[in-house]
Amino acid sequence: xxxxxxxxxxxxxxxxxxxILAWVAMLSTHFPRRFRAIRWGVYPHVFVTRLTKIxxxxxxxxxxxxxxxxxxxxxxxxxxPMRNMFEVMMFIAAVMFPLSVFCRLVLRxxxxxADALLAAVLLVPVGFxxxxxxxxxxxxxxxxxxxxxxATYLLAYAILAKAAVQAVxxxxxxxxDATSQPLSERSGxxxxxxRLGFPLLTMGLCLGAIWGKLAWGDYWNWxxxxxxxxxxxxIFAGYFHLxxxxxxxxxxxxxxxxxxxxxxxxxxxxxxxxLFAGLHNYAS
Amino acid sequence: MLALLALxxxxxxxxxxxxxxxxxxxxxxxxxxxxxxxxDKAHELRSHWLGxxxxxxxxxxxxxxxxxxxxxxxxxxAATRVEYYPADEPRWQFYFETSNPAGQVVSRTPIHPKxxxxxxxxxxxxxxxLMEYIEQNPTRDRNGLLPxxxxxxxxxxxxxxxxxxMAAKExxxxxxxxxxxxxTEQDWLQAGRPTLMLSPDQAARKYQAELVVFNQAGFLARxxxxxxxxMHCGGYHFYLAHSDPTGREVxxxxxxxxxxRIVYTGLALLLAGLIGRLWIRPIWRKISxxxxxxxxxxD
Numbered sequence: 001x002x003x004x005x006x007x008x009x010x011x012x013x014x015x016x017x018x019x020i021l022a023w024v025a026m027l028s029t030h031f032p033r034r035f036r037a038i039r040w041g042v043y044p045h046v047f048v049t050r051l052t053k054i055x056x057x058x059x060x061x062x063x064x065x066x067x068x069x070x071x072x073x074x075x076x077x078x079x080x081p082m083r084n085m086f087e088v089m090m091f092i093a094a095v096m097f098p099l100s101v102f103c104r105l106v107l108r109x110x111x112x113x114a115d116a117l118l119a120a121v122l123l124v125p126v127g128f129x130x131x132x133x134x135x136x137x138x139x140x141x142x143x144x145x146x147x148x149x150x151a152t153y154l155l156a157y158a159i160l161a162k163a164a165v166q167a168v169x170x171x172x173x174x175x176x177d178a179t180s181q182p183l184s185e186r187s188g189x190x191x192x193x194x195r196l197g198f199p200l201l202t203m204g205l206c207l208g209a210i211w212g213k214l215a216w217g218d219y220w221n222w223x224x225x226x227x228x229x230x231x232x233x234x235i236f237a238g239y240f241h242l243x244x245x246x247x248x249x250x251x252x253x254x255x256x257x258x259x260x261x262x263x264x265x266x267x268x269x270x271x272x273x274x275l276f277a278g279l280h281n282y283a284s
Numbered sequence: 285m286l287a288l289l290a291l292x293x294x295x296x297x298x299x300x301x302x303x304x305x306x307x308x309x310x311x312x313x314x315x316x317x318x319x320x321x322x323x324d325k326a327h328e329l330r331s332h333w334l335g336x337x338x339x340x341x342x343x344x345x346x347x348x349x350x351x352x353x354x355x356x357x358x359x360x361x362a363a364t365r366v367e368y369y370p371a372d373e374p375r376w377q378f379y380f381e382t383s384n385p386a387g388q389v390v391s392r393t394p395i396h397p398k399x400x401x402x403x404x405x406x407x408x409x410x411x412x413x414l415m416e417y418i419e420q421n422p423t424r425d426r427n428g429l430l431p432x433x434x435x436x437x438x439x440x441x442x443x444x445x446x447x448x449x450m451a452a453k454e455x456x457x458x459x460x461x462x463x464x465x466x467x468t469e470q471d472w473l474q475a476g477r478p479t480l481m482l483s484p485d486q487a488a489r490k491y492q493a494e495l496v497v498f499n500q501a502g503f504l505a506r507x508x509x510x511x512x513x514x515m516h517c518g519g520y521h522f523y524l525a526h527s528d529p530t531g532r533e534v535x536x537x538x539x540x541x542x543x544x545r546i547v548y549t550g551l552a553l554l555l556a557g558l559i560g561r562l563w564i565r566p567i568w569r570k571i572s573x574x575x576x577x578x579x580x581x582x583d
Contacts, residue, residue, distance in 0.1 A: 140511050216513055
C-alpha cells in the first residue's frame, strides 16, 4: 500500500472520488424507468437530467484533478509523465474525460459512465499501489519520440477500451434480438471507435519502429512487448477484413474484445510478469 | 506475408481502385520488402551474386584512442564522456570486476571495504585492506559529482603484498593490480583479469563517444555519437551500443542502411493510407453529403 500524502496524492484522491461519483450518477440514469418513477415520483425525467448533469460535473472535476496531477508530475520531473506504470495509468485516466466528450459530440458514441468507471479503476492502483518515486530517464528513453510513441499508444488503448464497452453492449443486445435497430446502432458505434483507435495503434507501432532503429539499430527486435503489440495490431487489422453486415456484427464484437484483451496483456502483463522480460521493461 | 499482400493487390479490385487501400497495402508490402532487403541473408546473397562487400552488422569494443576495422571501414574512438544526474548524496563506489579472455566483463561486484579491515575480492584470492580514505574538496562539478577521494590501499595475494594509491580520474587499475600481484600477464589473464574500479555511484544521464570513421581513401566523417543519436556515414549507422559506467570502454555497433529508405517510405504510405481511409474519407463523405443535402433543400 503506497498512500500519497503530498499535493499530487491529494489530486489523485480527488480525481478518484470524483470519477466514482460521476460513474454512480451517470449509471443511475440507466436504471429501469419504473424504478426511477417509484424513487422520484411523477417527474423522473427532471431528476434523470439533473443526475446526468451532476455526473458530468463530477467527471469534469475528476479530469481537472487528474490532468493537474499529470501536469504537475511532468513539470516536477522535467520529462514526459509516462515513465512508469504510475504515470502511465494517471495519463490514461486523465485522457478519459476529453475522449468521452469527443466521442459523444463528434462520433455520437455514448457509454460515458463506463469512461468514468475506467478512469476510477485506473486511479485505484495509482493512488494506493504504485510508488510515486521519481526515476531518472535513462539515456535510451531520452528521445523526442518517447512522448509521441507512448502517448499515441495510450490514447489508442483508451479508445479501444471504449470500443470493448461497445462490443459488450452489442453482444448483450444481440442476445435479446438479432435484428433490432439498437443492434445496428451499437455496431456503428463499435465501428467508429475501432476506426478512431486503429490508426493511432499503427502510429504508435511506426513511431516505435523508427525509434527502435535510432536507439537499438533495428526497427524490430522480437521483444515480448513488440510481439504482443503486433498481435494486437493484427487482430484489429483482421477486424477490418471481416465481412460487413448484421450477420458479422457479433463476430466483429468478439474480435474487438479479443483485441482489447491483447492490449491488456501488452500494457500490464508484459510489464509485470518476469516471463516477458525484454527491452521494454522500463515501466515495471 | 509479402506474397499474400501481392496477391491481394492483384486479385482484389477494391484494393486497387481505392487510393487509400492501395497505399495501406503497398506501404505494408514496402515495409516487409525493405526489412528483407536489409536482412543478413540479403546481404549474403548480394555479396555472392553482385560481389558487394558490405557487412549487415558488426560491433567493436574500443577504449579512447583505440581504433578497429569493421568491414571496409576503420573506426577510431577519439574520446568518451559520461554525464550523471545530480544526486542528493553523490558518492563513489568500489567495484571488483572479472573478465573472460575476450575482455568481456563476467562479473561486477560492488565492495564496501572498511578502513583497516581485510576484504575479500570475490573468489580471486585477493584481499584488500583500505589504509586511508581522504575526501577531496567538497565542491561538486556541473553534474553534481564530488571529486573522487584519494584512497590508499594494500593488496595481498598468496604472500605477495602490493600498495596502491587511487586518486582522481584513475578509474581503472588493471595494469597496476597485475604488476603488483601477478608475475606474468598470463597469470593475470588466467585469474580472470581481476580489476578494481572506483566508479561514481550515480545514474548516468548521457554517454557520449567521439567517433572518427575512415575508409580506404582516408578520413570519412567525425561525430559525437550518443545512445539515440547514431552517426550516419558510408552506408552505415554507427551506434553507441554500450558504455561502462566511467566511459573508459565503449561498444560501437554498426548497422547497414540497406532497405532503410524503403522501410521509411512504406511506413509513411501505411500511415497515410490508414488515416485517409479511416479518418479523412468519412469526414469528406459527411461534408459532401451535407453539401448535397443543402443543395437539394435549396432547390
